Amino acid sequence: MNGVKIEGVSIQWLGNSGFLLEGDGKKIYIDPYQIGEEPAFDDKADILLITHEHFDHCSPEDIRKVRRSDSTTIVPESCSLEFRGDARRVAEGDILADGLEIKGVRIEVVPAYNLDKPNHPRGLGVGYIVELGGLRIYHAGDTDFIPEMETISTDVALLPVGGTYTMNEEEAARAAAVISPNSVIPMHYGSEGIEGDPERFKTLVHSKNPDINVIILDS
Structure with a gap:
């Protein structure tokens, strides 16, 4: 399956x-990349969230496909891509405490960075927590297992597991155990140079906390 429904x-x-x-009549795209055929107008973004400027996260071609003229786009301050229409630039500390409400959707901006890799220095990118349909969904962005994850409160965590540029399976499993969401979905694996194993991640998560529901999706 390439999708799942959780609490609506x-x-x-x-x-x-x-x-x-x-959810709640809203469509929120995060880091669209190589999405194929352009969606129908009604399936395009009400809100578009970009975590950082690397080509496989901030893809102008894919952004053009999913954006409408009335889409609201959130991008990190470091992102050099210029957007037309409704766009807002944010940094990790901007709205950590109170959050930002866009079209009735609450969004929090949280840190995302590498600890021992040069690819994502602090300040390059961000993660997001989206409140939708009463559900808190955390998209970690490209990140290692960072101390700030101890303060993340979420129902669903979308965590990178591919290693190389982000956490590997073991690090992501440790992050999942600390965050302790109801459900976790692995991401950022399966492309060239990123060979993360979602099944290994699932086994590692359950060895630390068997109550976390690990959902493996097909793209």
């Missing part, structure tokens, strides 16, 4: 770190 909210994995969240 649909979560579809688009591949890499891309997701489409649907």
Whole structure:
């Protein structure tokens, strides 16, 4: 399956770190990349969230496919891509405490960075917590297992597991155990140079906390 419905909210994995969240009559795209055919107008984004400027997260071609003229786009301050229409630039500390409400959807901006890799220095990108249909969904962005994850409160966690540029399966399983969501969905694996094993991640998560529901989606 490439999607799952949790408490009335649909979560579809688009591949890499891309997701489409649907609930409360809203469609929220996060880091769309290589999505194929352009969606119909009614299936395009009410809100578009970009975690950082790397090509497989901030893809102009895919952004053009999913954006409408009235879409609201959130991008990190470091992102050099210029957007037309309704766009807002954020940094990790901007709205940590109170959150931001866009079209009735509450969004929090949280840190995302590498500890021992050069790819994602602190300040390059962010993660997001989206409140939709009464569900809190955490998209970690490209990140290692960072101390700030101890303060994350979420029902669903979307965590990278591919290693190389982010957490590997073991690190992501430790992150899942600390965050302790009801459900966790692995992402950022299966593309060239990123060979993470979601089944290994699932086994590792359950060895630490068997109560966490690990959902493996197909892109």
